[in-house]
Structures are given as structure tokens and as C-alpha cells.
């Protein structure tokens with residue numbers, strides 16, 4: 051899916067919501083007996099019209115073993131072409147290995163994008179960027195507390211690491227193939243992040259369970275293509291745990307979509 055099609059979908063649905071499919075059998079309603087695929091399908095059916103993207107995090111599927119790979123693939127197939135799909139795997143290795151991580155996400159799973167860690171540098175990221183029409187989503191300023199350890203650090207008065215990552219990576223990939231992960235818990239930094247990379251989309255996790263600031267993200271982070279995909283995983287998936295869990299998930303997604311519609315009116319240039 052290209053940037054124009056993504057923006058068209060955002061405008062049509064008045065939503066820039068990404069539903070994170072972090073399917074945890076221990077948190078799923080008891081009556082599903084741990085059937086992760088049935089859970090995912092119910093969540094997808096309940097939220098299709100309210101979101102523009104889905105993000106299965108591979109950790110939850112890898113932990114299920116061989117069956118998990120099948121469920122991950124069937125989930126992405128079930129989502130179909132209308133939505134932007136993100137394989138959240140945070141990969142990155144020497145180029146020769148990254149090529150196969152990229153092949154897994156784009157050829158095997160058929161996803162639109164994959165999350166990638168920038169730590170090993172340009173040759174570890176470039177194999178992901180070689181796929182026409184696919185996207186690399188590079189970690190820039192993450193939502194967790196540990197982002198303080200390295201990402202905020204700067205040497206000898208230079209830019210902090212997250213700013214260096216964004217500035218350098220923007221030389222490797224255009225705004226039509228590269229996005230950045232910027233956590234919603236770092237909303238006070240969004241004006242700076244947006245100034246560093248005005249045209250790029252940001253994948254923004256960390257609202258809900260992690261306490262991020264949706265309003266601040268929208269106010270300082272929106273660009274003329276919206277430029278934001280805001281993810282919620284647990285806040286939507288586990289809004290309910292009874293027979294009506296999918297209705298509860300829909301209500302949680304609807305609440306976010308309503309806030310996003312008003313943010314689009316307020317902040318879209």
C-alpha cells in the first residue's frame with residue numbers, strides 16, 4: 051500500500067488507528083479455549099471499519115511454536131488488502147541475514163511492512179528497503195522507560211541518538227518506503243521529531259496501557275498526510291473477557307476513532 055492510498059483510507063475512515071494483534075492466550079476469553087486464530091478473526095471483524103492498520107507482534111506467535119507461524123500467516127491473509135499490515139518483529143542483522151528477515155515479512159507473510167532496529171546500521175536496514183511497494187518501520191524513539199538508556203544519549207554535544215537515527219535513515223529511504231517508531235509516551239518530543247522528518251509517517255505505540263498522550267501526539271506530530279499510525283494493543287484486545295469481548299473491543303476502538311476524527315479536524319493542515 052502506498053502513502054497516498056494510506057492517506058486516502060485515513061480520510062475516508064477518519065481514523066489513523068492501528069490495532070495491535072498481540073494475542074495472548076492467557077488473557078483471551080475462557081470460552082475460546084486458547085483459539086488464537088478465532089480470537090484474531092473476531093477482533094478483526096469487530097474493528098475493520100474503525101482502523102486503517104493491523105500490527106501482529108511476532109513474539110506472541112513465535113511463542114506458540116509451529117502453530118503460531120500458521121496462525122500469523124492466516125491472520126495476515128484474513129486481514130486482506132484493504133488494511134496496512136505491520137509485522138512487528140524489530141529485526142536487523144548483517145545484510146546477508148536481514149535479506150531473509152525481509153523475505154519472511156514480505157514474501158512468506160505478504161505484509162506491507164516490518165519493524166526494524168537501526169542499531170547495526172545502514173547495511174542491516176537496506177535489504178528491507180529493496181522491496182518495491184513495501185515499508186520499513188525503523189525504531190527511533192521508543193515508548194518504554196529504557197529508551198532513556200541509549201536513545202536520549204548524545205556524545206560531545208551532538209544530536210541525541212534518536213535524532214541521529216532519523217536524520218541518517220532519511221538518507222537511506224524516502225517517505226514512501228520508510229516510517230519511524232515514535233512512542234506516544236514521548237509526546238513532548240513530537241514537535242522536534244516532526245521537524246527532523248516532516249514528511250515521514252510515524253508508527254506511534256504506547257497509548258492506553260503505557261499511558262501515552264494521544265492529544266499531544268496529534269497536536270505536534272500530524273503532517274499534511276496525517277503522518278501518524280497510532281497503535282493500541284491491550285487496550286482494544288482485552289477490553290472485555292466475556293462472550294461479548296468483540297463488542298467491548300469495538301467500543302474501545304470506536305472511542306479512539308472518535309478522538310482521531312476530532313484530531314484530524316483540528317490538526318490536519
Ligand SMILES: O=C(O)c1cc(=O)[nH]c(=O)n1[C@@H]1O[C@H](COP(=O)(O)O)[C@@H](O)[C@H]1O
Pocket residue numbers: 070072107138165191192193194231232233255256257258259260281282283284285
Ligand atoms: O514497535 C512497536 O510496535 C513498539 C515500539 C515501542 O516503542 N513500544 C511499543 O510498545 N511497541 C509495541 O507496541 C505494542 C504496544 O502494546 P500496548 O501497550 O498493549 O498497546 C506492543 O506490541 C509493543 O511491542
